[in-house]
Amino acid sequence: MSVILQIETATTSCSVALAIDGTVAAFKQVNERNIHAEVITLFIDELLNTAGLTYNDLDAIAVSCGPGSYTGLRIGVSTAKGLCFALDKPLIAIETLEAMAYGILSDKAIAINSNTLLCPMIDARRMEVYCALFNHEGVMVRPTAADIIDDHSFSEFLNNHKILFFGDGADKCETVLGSNNNAQFLPAFVNSAVHLTQRAVEKFNNKEFEDVAYFEPYYLKDFIAGKKAL
Structure with a gap:
């Protein structure tokens, strides 16, 4: 049995899902700017409590790795890497655009x-x-x-x-x-950690893991800081 925590923070959506053997058991998300750092760890705690699991029950952590928002990606990847270090669990990285495509392919209404x-x-x-x-x-x-x-x-x-x-x-x-x-x-599409499920379990089964110490988000472009208006 695989228990994978999935994290999506590449856009305005902050989303966390818990997948057991490739089936989403629970998820939590909010689509709002600049709220990711505030809620992501709370969401993870809530999912584990709801499922009756502990952090040690996790087999891996999967994260949407970009491209996307510089700040959002930093928060998501930092959270995933921190959990992997603390729990000695493998890290799975999934490109954000690929996860989005799988999200559409899994929608039987389309x-x-x-x-x-x-x-x-x-x-x-x-x-x-x-x-x-x-x-x-x-x-x-x-x-x-x-x-x-x-x-x-x-x-x-x-x-x-x-x-x-x-x-x-x-x-x-x-x-x-x-x-x-x-x-x-297609209107109203929102990025979700649920979309990571298929690729996450495939990579877990194939042991396609990242080097936690050196892994960085896929920014695609260099970050350019803007000046705050006076």
Whole structure:
């Protein structure tokens, strides 16, 4: 039996899930800016108490590792690494965009066929997004990149495929790409630790673990601090 604690803090969503043998037993999340550090450890305590488990009952900790919010990623990865060090448990890292794609693939209400591509998008700034493309089986067909979206974005794929755009970066792209009949936008998608479940248990079974001492979030771009307005 595998008991995996899953942490997602790459966007405005702060989410924690507890998966037992690849099935989510409990989860807790809130979609609000600048609240991650305040609630993440409380959420973890609540999940373990609800499940009647202790920290020592965990077999591994999985974390959404980016790209995404610099601060959010630091909080999530630091929490995961701290638990791994303290409990001597393995660390599993899952790219945020990949987890988002698996979240859509697991939603039976969304029609997906072999000609459908998935494009998870995370808001960067202005018209820039972090994004990638996945096929109907969750295989990456276009690597993760920081893209500035314009009228020609994804044109080579939109000519022959329906693309589902989703995530907090997709909303601002709809006005630019929405006129294409092959572009479909999925509203109200929220990143969740639940989306890590399938890849987390696969990596656990294959012993695909990170070096806790040296692991860092996947920022994709260097952090640039802004100046506070006077």
